[in-house]
Amino acid sequence: xxxxxxxxxxxxxxxxxxxxxxxxxxxxxxxxxxxxxxxxxxxxxxxxxxxxxxxxxxxxxxxxxxxxxxxxxxxxxxxxxxxxxxxxxxxxxxxxxxxxxxxxxxxxxxxxxxxxxxxxxxxxxxxxxxxxxxxxxxxxxxxxxxxxxxxxxxxxxxxxxxxxxxxxxxxxxxxxxxxxxxxxxxxxxxxxxxxxxxxxxxxxxxx
Numbered sequence: 184x185x186x187x188x189x190x191x192x193x194x195x196x197x198x199x200x201x202x203x204x205x206x207x208x209x210x211x212x213x214x215x216x217x218x219x220x221x222x223x224x225x226x227x228x229x230x231x232x233x234x235x236x237x238x239x240x241x242x243x244x245x246x247x248x249x250x251x252x253x254x255x256x257x258x259x260x261x262x263x264x265x266x267x268x269x270x271x272x273x274x275x276x277x278x279x280x281x282x283x284x285x286x287x288x289x290x291x292x293x294x295x296x297x298x299x300x301x302x303x304x305x306x307x308x309x310x311x312x313x314x315x316x317x318x319x320x321x322x323x324x325x326x327x328x329x330x331x332x333x334x335x336x337x338x339x340x341x342x343x344x345x346x347x348x349x350x351x352x353x354x355x356x357x358x359x360x361x362x363x364x365x366x367x368x369x370x371x372x373x374x375x376x377x378x379x380x381x382x383x384x385x386x387x388x389x390x
Contacts, residue, residue: 185209188237191385195236197345203377249284253342265341279343287350291318327362348372
């Protein structure tokens, strides 16, 4: 059975959504990042990077990194249409997913949520958070320009939508205003039954 190592409300929410969309049976293992679970020997034995999400496949091997897990799920279950077969369309989805994970999450929200990683001391936390918020706003503005006025990011629901949703969710919960097309995309995602199930399972109200 597949095993997902996840933290509610984190980037792993996007992978959780994909698993629910595929209607796969899997075990969910909660990793409490604030308690330092990611540094425990039993978790490091699965993922020495000490990061989430982690998907342990049926053969016992582990996949790490959002993009890799999303790509594997899409290619393992192609009938779901989570990633286009066409090379150009697939590359566009991977490009958007990479920008979300690498820039919006990795450069922007990381500074907002864990400023201590980027500051010499507590006196710099506010500056780092402001810098992170600026990165998020600039990145969201770029994403918004590429999104259609209606519908999903690249036509049909896919891995890029799951990635984009989790940062839209963070923005919404952090009081960061979403550009109009991002807001429409976020509301569209919230209307999907699988997304609503995931949020409820992770302890959030899907509204």
